[in-house]
Amino acid sequence: xxxxxxxxxxxxxxxxxxxxxxxxxxxxxxxxxxxxxxxxxxxxxxxxxxxxxxxxxxxxxxxxxxxxxxxxxxxxxxxxxxxxxxxxxxxxxxxxxxxxxxxxxxxxxxxxxxxxxxxxxxxxxxxxxxxxxxxxxxxxxxxxxxxxxxxxxxxxxxxxxxxxxxxxxxxxxxxxxxxxxxxxxxxxxxxxxxxxxxxxxxxxxxxxxxxxxxxxxxxxxxxxxxxxxxxxxxxxxxxxxxxxxxxxxxxxxxxxxxxxxxxxxxxxxxxxxxxxxxxxxxxxxxx
Amino acid sequence: xxxxxxxxxxxxxxxxxxxxxxxxxxxxxxxxxxxxxxxxxxxxxxxxxxxxxxxxxxxxxxxxxxxxxxxxxxxxxxxxxxxxxxxxxxxxxxxxxxxxxxxxxxxxxxxxxxxxxxxxxxxxxxxxxxxxxxxxxxxxxxxxxxxxxxxxxxxxxxxxxxxxxxxxxxxxxxxxxxxxxxxxxxxxxxxxxxxxxxxxxxxxxxxxxxxxxxxxxxxxxxxxxxxxxxxxxxxxxxxxxxxxxxxxxxxxxxxxxxxxxxxxxxxxxxxxxxxxxx
Numbered sequence: 001x002x003x004x005x006x007x008x009x010x011x012x013x014x015x016x017x018x019x020x021x022x023x024x025x026x027x028x029x030x031x032x033x034x035x036x037x038x039x040x041x042x043x044x045x046x047x048x049x050x051x052x053x054x055x056x057x058x059x060x061x062x063x064x065x066x067x068x069x070x071x072x073x074x075x076x077x078x079x080x081x082x083x084x085x086x087x088x089x090x091x092x093x094x095x096x097x098x099x100x101x102x103x104x105x106x107x108x109x110x111x112x113x114x115x116x117x118x119x120x121x122x123x124x125x126x127x128x129x130x131x132x133x134x135x136x137x138x139x140x141x142x143x144x145x146x147x148x149x150x151x152x153x154x155x156x157x158x159x160x161x162x163x164x165x166x167x168x169x170x171x172x173x174x175x176x177x178x179x180x181x182x183x184x185x186x187x188x189x190x191x192x193x194x195x196x197x198x199x200x201x202x203x204x205x206x207x208x209x210x211x212x213x214x215x216x217x218x219x220x221x222x223x224x225x226x227x228x229x230x231x232x233x234x235x236x237x238x239x240x241x242x243x244x245x246x247x248x249x250x251x252x253x254x255x256x257x258x259x260x261x262x263x264x265x266x267x268x269x270x271x272x273x274x275x276x277x278x279x280x281x282x283x284x285x286x287x
Numbered sequence: 288x289x290x291x292x293x294x295x296x297x298x299x300x301x302x303x304x305x306x307x308x309x310x311x312x313x314x315x316x317x318x319x320x321x322x323x324x325x326x327x328x329x330x331x332x333x334x335x336x337x338x339x340x341x342x343x344x345x346x347x348x349x350x351x352x353x354x355x356x357x358x359x360x361x362x363x364x365x366x367x368x369x370x371x372x373x374x375x376x377x378x379x380x381x382x383x384x385x386x387x388x389x390x391x392x393x394x395x396x397x398x399x400x401x402x403x404x405x406x407x408x409x410x411x412x413x414x415x416x417x418x419x420x421x422x423x424x425x426x427x428x429x430x431x432x433x434x435x436x437x438x439x440x441x442x443x444x445x446x447x448x449x450x451x452x453x454x455x456x457x458x459x460x461x462x463x464x465x466x467x468x469x470x471x472x473x474x475x476x477x478x479x480x481x482x483x484x485x486x487x488x489x490x491x492x493x494x495x496x497x498x499x500x501x502x503x504x505x506x507x508x509x510x511x512x513x514x515x516x517x518x519x520x521x522x523x524x525x526x527x528x529x530x531x532x533x534x535x536x537x538x539x540x541x542x543x544x545x546x547x548x549x550x551x552x553x554x555x556x557x558x559x560x561x562x563x564x565x
Contacts (some may be wrong), residue, residue: 004531007469008391015382016397016445022436023404026415033414093299102549103310106317108559109544111498114515114537118320120523121530127332130321161316173560193298215408221407225500229520244410247291251414252505264410271408 028216030261038258050262062238063246066152070242071220071274079212081160082167083205086195087166089168090175105163116229119158148239151231155240158226163219167212173193174208175201210282214275220269222267245266320541323534331530343531351532359511360518361539367433367503367514375438375492376485380546383447384473388459391560401441409501417505428509437502443488446561450484451477483554490551491558494544 009016037046054060085104094100094286107115122128123144131141144150178201184197224244227234227270233249234241318338323331324347325340351357385391386398416436426432454477462472472561478485503514513521522528548555 003391004389004469005391006392008385008389008394010470011473012397013386015439018378018439019400022416023439024400026412026419027407029415029418030411055401085306085309088302091302093295093302094306095303100306101552103313106545106548107313108500109494109498109548109555110317110541111516111544112500113519114320114541115316117519117523117530117533117537118316118323121323121331121534122316122319124332127334129336131538132336142554161313162417165313169556173556189534218406218408222410230309232524246346247410247432248501252417257414257418261414264408264414267412268408271406275406 011287023119030264032262033258034265036258038256040257043258050258053259054262054266059238060243063243066239066241066254067221067223067243069152070156070159070223074159075213075216075220077156078164078169078216079209082164082171082212082219083202083209085164085168086171086175087201089172089195104168104232107162108166108169110162112225113231115158115162117156119230123154145231146236148236151236151240153230155223155226158230159220159223163216167216170212171205171208174205176205180185206282210278213278213282217278218271221267221274317541317545320537323531324538326531328531331534344535347529347531347535350529350534354522354528354532355513355518357515357518357536357539360513360515363507363512364427364432364497364515367430368493369511370430371434371437371496372489372493374434375440376401376489379440379443379488380447380478380481380485381473382444383449384477386444386449387448387451393422397491401444404439405441407435413501413505416502421506428507428512432506433503433512433514435507437496437499442490442561443492446484446558447481448489449561453470455478483557486551487558487561489552490547494547497540497544518561 034050035045035047036043037049039049047215082141088094088241089097089104115192123130125131125141125143125145128144130144134140134142142150144154158252182200182204183196186200191199222244227242228247228248231240243266247263247267250256250263298544313420320339323344325344326337327341327343327346329544330337330341386394420432420436421427459472462476467476498516499514500516500520503517504520507513507517515536519533519540522533522536
């Protein structure tokens, strides 16, 4: 095959132009920014005001703790639920398949602002349907927006509602790509359905599940819109303030771009490390 | 045989005993969104549980228009999503074609860069994007700012590369022998063949732009250039706001996407699973 360098760059050029202007350059520039004190003009090289500040800012540790808490609780629950849903939705015994798929997949197309609005009303302490339902089974009123633990639970519930179907779609596609004869062989060997799931389905699905874990990890590290819109910009009192929200406040409310860039690179580094950890741990079980 | 049927029946009952309540739980927020859009605020904030529609939809819509010009924001969102989708599909198709078809210098570097950004958090680029567009260019509240900076996406390139790579090469070679230019082969042979993939990609990109929140929030705060999600979100913290109106806004943003999902489910699912299953 001949080299077609000129023709190829003719096709890929416009795309690369956008890439360089709005991604490659910003990636480099924000790294540079993370060493600048930007509290007042002119900006000056002063990493103690950015990376140094990071190590002793209680707001940063609070946001880090909140983000990791959400990650550690929400992601495993959601992925487990997505696996179960995918298996159930794949069952040949399932009736009303269309409605079932709609129920779990529809949240994927709903924007954050729209679902945040509904969740705010549903979890309203006085008149929300959730507290009414809990009240009817004898559980007292929970103030979802004033109680720090409840607010955290609300964010976790909301994110799980929105994203479980997305993961279930991916896992379901993985399930359907497993050849049928594997199961036929299993039935001949009198393998029970539970054994089938544990020893055939799950191991074959592992790459897809790990993919979902990595995607969800990166997503959770960037959580912004939910605590911004549902719990009133990270309320109550910063109880649901995530790293993404802290970055937003520092960059776009305080216009402290240097410190915000340091937070951005911290988010990127953590996302990378935790994703790599996911991959490493899941490779470990293979032996 | 009877035993087997009994076992099947038991499994079927168990399956539905788990999935039906769960599905109903998942449908409640969507159902309530529509119901709240038809109820006045006194009915939304009342001790009763209301699960059936009322008749206040148009009154709520009027209130929403009073709080903000929602029709205008939907128009802005729609134009942005449409232009963004067309532009992004064209750019990523061309790039995907180049990577799928040609051998060229720097190919692996380009591919490596594209793959590298897949896992990179958006926060790493958003601050310089903002400084550049809002401060250096002074382009806040413009169509350019809403459409161009978000254009880059790596998923589309990988998706279209896959689409073109699986097409029979003989087809393109036959055209080359006839003296057809590379651009014409791309435009008149490859692109028409890629229609299902283009549809899937377009749906995903349109949805992404339609629901995009952070960038429009930063770059467009003028009432005439706000997108619908940002406008809707701006009402949440206010004291004297019609929540029935907010729900009308949420419904108007959501219902078209739900229809797209129901009627074009096949393309939609292809788009989502493209990244995962190879």
